[in-house]
Amino acid sequence: MILVWLIAIPLTGGLLAWLLDRGDDRLPRWVSLAAIAIDFVLALVLWMQYPEKANVLPGGAWFVEVRSAWIPGLGIGFHLAMDGLSLLLVMLTAFLGIMSVACSWTEIRERVGFFHFNLMWTLAGIMGVFLALDLFLFYFFWELMLVPMYFLIALWGHENRIYAAVKFFIFTQLSGLLMLAAILGLYFAHARETGVYTFDYLELLGTSMDPAKAMALMLGFLVAFLVKLPAFPLHTWLPDAHTEAPTAGSVILAGLLLKTGAYGLLRFAVPLFPQAALDFSPVAMALAVAGILYGAVLAFAQKDLKRLVAYTSVSHMGFVLLGVFAWNELALQGAVIQMVCHGVSTGALFILAGALQERIHSRDLGLMGGLWSAAPRMGAVGMFFGLASLGLPGLGNFIGEFLVLFGAYKVSVVMTVIATTGLVIATAYSLWMVQRVFFGARREEPRPSDLGVREMAMMAFMMAVIVWIGLYPRMVLSTSEGALNTLRQSAGVSAPSERMSHTAMPGANDDGK
C-alpha cells in the first residue's frame, strides 16, 4: 500500500493546495511542502528497510509490490512495484519535489494554489512512472505528468512560454503515442504467442517475435524515451522548455522528467527487446556521443544562463544513454549515479539561475559579472555546482561519468575516447559560466542581495548529496545493484559478474535467453 500512498499523497496535497488557496499564499505552499516531505520520509523509511545485500533478491521478486485488477477485460492491472532503481528515483523525486516547492516560495506570486496543484500532480505522475509495472499504467502516468507540466511552463514561465510549452507538449505527446502503439504491438504479439492478453511487464518480458518486428517495436519505445532523455537529435524541445519554465518547472524538467526517459530505457526498452537493443546499441551509443559533444559545444555558445544549463543537460544525459547501451554492470551503475547526481546538480544550477533572475531580472550572461563580491554565498554555491557539473573528482557527477566511461570502454574504445573529450568541453563551459557570472567586471546595477536562509538551506542539502555520493557512492551503488542485475538477467545476460562486450562479441548474450 505504501506505493499507492507515494502517489496518492502528492495528488491529494495538490488538490488541497488548490482548494485552500483563499487569499493567504502560505497555506498552499505549506500543504504542498508537507505532502512532498511526507513522501520523502516514506521513501527514506523504505530505503532503511531495503535489504543491504540487495542482489539476493531473486529475479521477479520485488521489494514492495501492489497488484490489483483495473480493467480486467483488456488485461490491464494496477501493478506498482519497487526495486532498488525505482527506490533511488523515487527518493530523488521527493527530494527535488521539496526543493521545487521551496524554490518557488517567493518566485511564484500568482495563482499560487493552482501552481502547487500542477507541481504536485507532475510529481505524482513521475512517481507513478517510476513505480508502474503495467505497461498501460506506465503510459497512463507517462501522459499524466505532461498536462500539469505544460501548465507550469505555459502559465508561470518567462517571455516565450507558450511557444516552449506547446513545443514540449507536442514532442512528448507524439513520441508517447508512438510508444503506445509499440506497447500495443507487444501486447498483441504476446497474445498471439500465448493467448493471454496482458499489459503486465513481468509477463511481457521474454515475448519472442521476429527480429524485424522486435526492432520496430523497440524503436517505438525508444523514440519516447530518447525524446524525454533527450538524445540528439530529438532534444530541440529541451532548451526552450527549460529556459522558459519557472524555476520549479526547470528543476523538475531537468531533474526528474529527463530521468523518466533514462528509466524507461533501463526498465522497458532494453529488457523487453534485448536482441533489438543489442543490434541498435552502436547507433544509440553514437547518438549518445553526438549528444555529449553537441550539448557541450552549444552550451558554450549560449548567452542565456538557463539555456546554457539546459544544453549541459543534453550533454550530461548523453552519458546516461551511453551507459545504458553499454549495458554492463559498471556502465549501468554509472548511469544510475549520473541520473541522481545530474538531477541534483542541474536542479541546483536552475535554482541559482532562478534566484539570480529574481534579483537582477535577467538571465543574460552579458549583464552579469562580478557578483561574487555582492553575493559571496551565491558565488561559492555556483562555483561548487559548476565544478560538480564539470565532473570534479570527489563530487558525485564524477563517479557517474567515470563509471559510464569505464563501462563503455569495454564495449567501444572509440566511442569512449570521443565521449571523454566532452568532459574537457564541460570543464571549459562550466568554468566559463562561473567566470561570467561571478567574476570579471562589476556591474553598476544595484547590488543583488545574497542567498537567504531558505535558499542556503536548500543549497546545503543539495551540496551534501553531491559530496556524499562523490565520497561514498557505495550506498547508492548497493541499492541499485540488485535491480540492475535483475534487469541484465531479464535482458539475457545470465551471470551478474559477466562483463561481455556487446560489439566485440555479437551474440555473446544470446545464450541466456
Place this chain on the structure above:
Amino acid sequence: MTANDFGFLAPLLAIGIAPVVIMLAVAVRRSYVLSCGLALGGIVAAFLALFAVPQGMPHRVTSLLIFDNYALLYMGLIFASTFAVTLLASEYLAARKGDLEEFYVLLLLACLGSSLLVVSNHFGAFFIGIEILSISLYALIGYTRNGLSIEAGVKYLVLAAASSGIFLFGIALLYGETGTMEFPLLAARTAAQGTNGLILTAGLALVVAGIGFKLAVAPFHMWTADVYEGAPAPVTAFVATVSKGAVFALLLRFFAIVDINAHHSLFAAVAVIAVLSMFAGNLLALLQNNVKRILAYSSIAHLGYLLVAFLASGAMRVTAVSFYLVAYFITTLGAFGVVTVLSGKERDADDIEDYRGLFTRRPWTALIFSAMLLSLAGIPLTAGFIGKFYVIAAGAGSALWLLVVMLVLNSAIGLYYYLRLMVVMYVSPGEEKVAVTLPLSVTGYLVLAVLVILLVWLGIYPAPVIELIRSMTAGI
C-alpha cells in the same frame, strides 16, 4: 404485429408520442416550461421503456426493424444525450425571443429519427430514419433565425438533400442487383455473388458516400463548419453527437452483416476517407479562430479516428467503436455545453476571444472546458484517453499500422489547437474586458457537472462501462 411487438416498440412510441402531445399542448396554450417539461418527460419515459422490453432478443418487428441489445445500448445513449441537449437548450432558448415551444417538437423528432436508425434492419427504415432526422435538423439549425443560422439551415438542407439522393441511388443499385433491401438477405446475396459485381460495389460506394455526408467525414465535410457555427449551440451539440452517433451505429451494424473486408476497394476507400478526415479536420482546425468551427473540424478528425477502429476486425472492433462513441458523446456534449452556458442573448460565445481569461472570470467553467478539451486530445484521467487507447488498440490488433501511425500523427497536430484554446482561458484577460455577466444557467451547469463526473469516471475506472458495452454488443 403482436402485443409483444409493441413492447419492443415502446421506447420509439414514447419518443414519437411526446412531440404530438407537445404540439397539442401548444395548440391549447403556449407555455415554454410545459413543453420543455413534456419533452423531458417523454425522453425519460422512452429511456425507462428500454428496461422494460420483453424477453426474446434479438427480435424483429416486421422486416424493417430489429431490436437487440446493441440497439438498446445506442437508444439509451441517444436518449440520454437528447435529455442533456434539452436541459442545455432550456435556459439557452428561454433567453431568446419568438415561439420557442416547437423547438422541442423538432428535437424529439430528430431523436426519433436517430433511434429509428439504430434499430433499422432494412434500407427502408434506414431512409425513413435519416429523413426524419434531417428534416427536423433543417428547422432546428435555422431555429434562431439570425443570418448565420438561416444560412446554416439552408446549407444543411441543400447538402443533406443531395446526399439523400446519392444514398437513394445507391440503395436502388443494391436493390436492382440483389432484389432485397433487408440487410441480412442483402449480405447473403452479395456474398453469393462474389465481390466482382461492379454495380454492387458502386451501390455500396454510393451508400457509403451518402452516409459520409451525415458523418461529415472528408471529403464530404464541407458543410460542417458553417453549420456548426450557424446553428444554436445546443443544436450543434445534437448534430455533433446524436445525429452522427446514430448513423455510425447503423454503419457499424450494416458492415457487421456485410463483411467490409470482402470488398477490398470499399475497404481501401474507407481507409482513405479515414486518413483524409483526420488530416482535413486537424489541419483546418488549426486555422480557425471560432470555437464552434474548431470543434467542428475536430469532430471531423474524431470521426476519422473512429473509422480506424471501424476498419479493424475481430472482437475489439465493436467495443472500441462503441466506447469511443460514448466518450465522444460525453466530451462533445460537454464542450458545446460550455459554449451554450457562456452564450449571451445576442450571439453564441464562439469567438476565441470570448474565452480569454475565462479562468479568472469563471474558474469552474474554464476547468470543465479544459477537461473536455483534454478528453478530446486524449489525455489520461479522461474518457477520451481510454477511447483513443481503445481505438489504437483495435487498429494495432488488426495490424492496420499505417492507419495507426496516421492517427498518432494527427493526435499530435490536434493537440496544438486544443492547447491553444486552453491557454487562452488561463492567460490574464486584457484591459478592454467587456465583462458580460451572464446569469448562471442552473440546468446547464447541472448537465456539465454530470458530464465531467462521467468523463473522469470513465477515464479512471472504465471497466464497468467496457463490460456493459461488451455484453450489449456481443450479438453484433
